[in-house]
Amino acid sequence: MPMLDIKNLTLEMGSGDNTIKALDKVNLSVSSGEIRALVGESGSGKSLIVSAICGALPGQWHLTADRMSWNGENLLGMSVYQRREVMRREIAVVFQNPQASLDPSSTLGEQLAESIPEEFVEGSWFWQRAQHRKKIAISTVHKVGIKHHKHYLSAYPHQIPADIGQKFMIAMALVSQPKLLIADDPTRGMEPTTKAQILKLFTRLNQTKSLSILFVSHDLLAIASMAHSMTVLYAGQTVESGKMKHIKKRPLHPYTQALLDSAPSFRKDLPPKSHLPTLGGSIPTLQHLPIGCRLGPRCPRAQRACVQKPAVRRIHDHSYSCHYPLHVEKQ
Amino acid sequence: MPQFSLYEEEFHPSPWQRTWAAFRSSHIAMVGLVMLGCFVFFALFAPIITPYDATEQNIDGLLIPPSWTANGVISHLFGTDALGRDLFTRIIYGCRITLGTAFITVVLAMLVGVSLGTFAGMLRGVRSSIANHLLDALMAIPTLLIAIIIVAILGAGLLNSMWAITLALIPQFVHHTRSFVRAEMKKDYIVASKLDGANRWQLFVHSILPNMIETLVVQGTLALSIAVIDISALGFLNLGAQSPLPELGVILADGLDAAYLAPWNVAVPGTAIFLMVLSINIVGDGLRSALRKRVSH
């Protein structure tokens, strides 16, 4: 049974004639102990899904879903307090820009100490508790690989480099011992060395603590090495979803094929000076979303039936939504 | 795949149009704009719409109550004051003097302040830091003090009070312009223009000034409300406009003597100043919200 199960999530803004459906019947599920990658270009709505799971959507969005459950409990039906408890203990989020996610007026140590849930802190007098909090903070910070904890824990957010910042955000996420870690493009704009460190950290955490990770990104190289399963998102619609090795071996949706083609390391038989295939056009803006399958205008295999949204079909665990998938010969 | 464009002709409003659309969507801001428009109309067309002359004294009709009370007459809409002058006329002329003087003061202060601030912002090094700190410190001198000193040196009068208020408003403009220019100079589009070969003057006129106009307008409305209050305060204290010049503060001070017998002499000019400042503040606030909405969307 998957831990996080989202089915037919729709996010719309506006009313009547001017409804904009930013997310259109999105399906996503994360099972226990797996790393799922959520792949899509910028503008496909990945961050909106993360906000929807956290419950931090801005007021103008309306959310409807057939099913949005965590460990079997319906997230939408919970009270605010219960939802907050789930966010506090069981789900943790790491955002894009570590410096923007930290309060600029207090030190890192203070912020880490305040995130530690009460249940983990022992001691009956408040100074004992404060000391224990500090101990937990130091040990968590060591676990993510920050060596000089004394210097960094007493620094302010504008004084630390970006990679330490991101590792610190992961430490803040881990301190409540969550079961699911949502990483919203954590390695954006990082140099390859630091990126590799962060990704290795994620893999280690997944293996040692069996922490499930929902890794949202558009960096295929990073994902290919790490993820167990992948969901591909295009302009607010899920186009393909399944195990990583199946998708790599045999992508079923033209968009997935285009994505994999555009990353040269996926192709083994690449002759020198050969043409790197891309998909023409660009992702549509929210005001001009095509009807039916949103890849229609750009898809090389599109035909008349594509103005209707394709249904989700499955082959074992590999689900896709396309009228003319790649394993069916084109007429 | 068909090669025609699926997107129809799009309408991209310019930033000014977007600001105006956001401004229009707030009802309160539109009401403020209409009120301000009324005052500007009064200021511009005062000689045409007033029934009497501002200093014409009607000896038979002293302290006539306003027309909506039992003893009032319609020919004197707001009543008369202790010298028999029609209050309605005086208020309209008063709007003209107060608002007009305030406007001129703000424009002068803006010109001087923006030039000084840009100059200080484009400088760099120890010189600019000293100048900046000194200017910040001197910004703290109260308006009334400057007015008193200038009145002592040059004598009382509307023109001298204008100098005083201009001097008092300049530091604010300098401060904001300086911080704005300093922030903009660090941005990449300025570097791009510099690499293209623009000298300082061209940088200012083509790159920085268009971006600065919006903040300047907001600053200007703030300064206008301060200027109106200060001019009427100085008129009230007899340091600025002198009687019988119908400036709103002076009318208020004149009415103070007979306040117990004829409270409208105090209420009407005060309400006029209050409404003027309120409308300026509402419009300024609406502009600020509109600009914020435009930037955040």
Next chain:
Amino acid sequence: MIQILTRYCTLLVLTLLVLAVMSFSLAYLFPGDTLENLTGLVPENEAQREALERQFKLDSSVVLQFFYYLGNLLVGDWGYSFTSGLPLLEEVGIALPATIELATYAMLMALFVGIPLGYYAGIRCYSTTDHILNSASMTTYSFPVFWFALLLILVFSLQLDAAPLSGRISLLYDVPRVTGFILVDVLLSDLDNKSLAFKDALSHIALPTFAIGAITTASLIRITRRSVIDVKHRPYIAAAVSRGLSSWQIFTRHILRNALLPILPLMAIQITTLITNAMIVETLFSWPGIGNWLIQAIYQRDYPALRIGMMAVSTLVITLTILVDLFNRIIDPSREKYEHAAV
């Protein structure tokens, strides 16, 4: 840290020097005789005039005159007033604490009422309470201070007879001057009916303080509300929400401090406006403060008084401004990265 302190000390000294230069030059700029403007003494005949000129170094260069003047200023020999003939040090010494008292109480009222209300309006932004507070603060902020004081007088003093019209304390009580702050002096003195005297002083100070304080409070409410709304929409608040912190925790730990920091630089401008308003209100309430004194001086063209009064008030305001700036610099960890708050 020491660097910052020395920098601000030098700034203070530099600014005060500039003020002294301006004050000195006023003796020349004011109409009338320079000697009389400088000293306040009117010489009766030629011999006295020459003696005074030698004493104040008016026969030597301007620079020497200035240094002598500066020396006099620091010692406390500020000259004499034209109208009353009393030494100016004494007159300013009576008048300035009265204004400081009024301004202090008004500022305290603004801080303790304005900032919490601003927080409340900001947290519940765009709700009904917020709209009411916003409109009320905008309306109060638009009142000209002298008209507001006039209305208060008309309503409370004349119609309702609830508060007295002028002065600091009823003439029945003779309170010896210790600090110059009337409420403190009443408590420190040993009158028989101390509580009655205190209540009387309180009733005298209530209306002027309210007149000044209301406008400053309205201003602070608007500034605080804007700062809180800005902070609420920052990403680290969203990150804190995603960590599951309760709204009370987020408020006390994150919003409180971060919303307060950008407001502090604006406090300096509020102090300036406060003192201007205090000076205007003093004339209406016949409060014996420095505003009233200066305005009487300008009506009577008392130039030495004006010169010294300007110096005194400017020194006060600039010292306060620099102190506020220093305070900001010390407690704010990332000063350069901060932009100033907007209204």
